[in-house]
Amino acid sequence: MIKQLPVSICIPAYNEGKNIENILEALVNQETKRININKIVVVSSASTDETDEIVGRYEKEYPQVMLIQQKERKGKAAGINAFLQEIHDEIVVIESADTIPDKDCIEKLCIPFITDKKIGMVGGAPHPVNDPDTFLGFIIHAWWWFH
DSSP, X not given: OOOOEEEEEEEEESSOTTTHHHHHHHHXXXXXXXXXXXXXXXXXXXXXXXXXXXXXXXXXXXXXXXXXXXXXXXXXXXXXXXXXXXXXXXXXXXXXXXXXXXXXXXXXXXXXXXXXXXXXXXXXXXXXXXXXXXXXXXXXXXXXXHO
């Protein structure tokens, strides 16, 4: 049996009701062999839309999902700090609330920590899913290409 690397995920969020269910669905259904996702923590920075209610439903259904509600809007850095006070895993992933990770994204991000003990940080970049054959899709793909 392979020992799995424990990982926790932070999603700093502000009014992400339109995407939070998509990202949570993608994270609770991640395909993992070498990592174990212990916690998926959404830090809602004074959201005024349905973000907290949606996360609350996931929190009831999935024990690894947790909601931290900040009464005041404090920003991403404060959200990450609140997350770090709650978890104890050595490996943490910060996932933007406006993304949808591929089914094996989190494992691929974490594999370098397993294969090389000298690595202390890794990063990834989003890729757009808009149709590049449409005008707006072309613009979005070009914008990301320039990054």
